[in-house]
Amino acid sequence: MIYMQLLGEFLKIGIFAIGGPGTMPFLFDLAARYDWFSLAELADMITLAQTAPGPFGVNVVALAGFHSAGLPGAAIATAAFVLPPTLISLLICRFLALWRSNRYVNMAFSGLRPATAGLLAAIWLNLLALAICGTDSLFKATDINIKALLFLLVMLPLVFRVRINPVVFIAAGALVGILAGL
Amino acid sequence: MIKNLLQTFWIFTKVSLSTFGGGYSMMPQFQHELVERRQWLSEEELANFYALAQCQPGAFAVNTAVLVSTSRYGAAAGFVAAAGIVLAPVLFILGLALLLNRHADIPQIAQAMAGIKVVVAALVLHNVWLFLKTGLRNPLYLGVFASSLILLAFGLFSPIIVLLLSAAAAILIGILRKKKGSRP
Incomplete structure (x- = not known):
């Protein structure tokens, strides 16, 4: 069924994903374990989720649910993803002082944050391969899209140095993609 | 009561729809709506909620909205805030996905997506860096980062196992350090 x-998978993501981008490693994991969507389709969803308004994590989860099982899938995935953190927030509000000063909570997060960064770095390798080589893994890459690689090399310093709304970069990406025929 | 809930729903729908690029880009809108316009709370209080929202799982924007609304109008408002921040963007993006599917044969759409994909690769790398730079001087942070990267990249463990191992390791190291530090 x-x-x-x-429901089960997205509840797990709701409990364990730290921040919106933290959902991506879990979705890559789902793409590997189920035939709901491929890695290439997931990259399209991530792209679309970045392009649309609203929280990235919610957007990409809704799309993944939609791709897996249509509108009911989107509703279930989104609700299951949002419910655990919402309940945790309600609890935190009640026991505010306890949560903030709890040694073990702080220790756990001092491990969860770098782990989330590591997981993101790992799936970044997949995103890179999908953007530059058109395959889902760098090991499988047979050729490189030189235009895309050059564009990436131009974008990296801009994204790291220029502090503007990311939607400007997204719009530039769409424009360059069409003009350069990526 | 109903009026408060409706107001809560409307505020977070508006904030959510007017921001692009994920949770953290909502911070100026939160500040504008909650501190300046509605005067629900002070800037310092909002900053405290930001810190809390980062110390729990889930999307940053959803967490902030629920925390702020619950402390203002109670648990029901928390749920309403979550619904407000989620509902409109989800409907929007599903509509967008349907539209793009219907016009998948237009070559410009595929080209634009290819271009945005490159930008997303750059944005995600920046995201990794934002995480990483908070722990550059911390060997525990770098160790957990590197081992998580390797464990997932080579498909050795699922993300949940990596996160659970990392949290357990951090707690263990924290306890050991505490013991060492408490010795005379």
Whole structure:
């Protein structure tokens, strides 16, 4: 039953994903374990989620649910993703002082944050391969899209140095993609 | 009561729809709506909620909205705030996905997506860096970062196992350090 599977998987993501981008390693994991969507399709969803308004994590989860099982899938995935953190927030509000000063909570997060960064770095290698080589892994890459690689080399310093709304970069990406015929 | 809930829903729908690029880019809108316009809370209080929102799982924007609304109008407002921040963008993006599917044969759409994909690769690398730079001087941070990267990149463990191992390792090291530090 796909709806139950979706519910279980996205509840897990809701409990364990730190921040919106933290959902991506889990979705890569889902792409590997189920035939709901491929890595290439996931890259398209990530692209679209970055392009649309709203929280990135919510957007990409809704798209993943939609791709897996249509509108009910989107509703289940989004609700399951949002519910655990919402309940945790309600609890935190009640026990505010306890949570903030709790030694073990702080220790756990001192491990969870770098781990999330490491997971993101790992899936970045997949995103890079999909953007530059058109395959989902650098090991499988047979050729490189030189235009895309050059564009990336131009974008990296801009993204790191220029502090503007990312939607400007997204719009530039769409424009360059069409003009250069990527 | 109902009026407060409706107001909460509307505020977060508006904030959510008017920001692009993920949770952290909502910070100026939160500040504008909650501190300046509605005067729900002070800037310092909002900063405290930001810190809390980062110390829990889930999307940053959703967490902030729920925390602020719950402390203002109670648990029901927390749920309403979550619904407000989620509902409109989800409907928007599903509509967008349907539209793009219907016009998948237009070559410009595929080209634009290819261009945005390159930008997303740059943005995600920047995201990794934003995480990483807070722990550059901390060997524990760098160690957990490197081992998580390797464990996932080579497909040795699933993300949940990596996160659980990392949290357990950090707690263990924290306890050991505490013991060492408490010795005379």
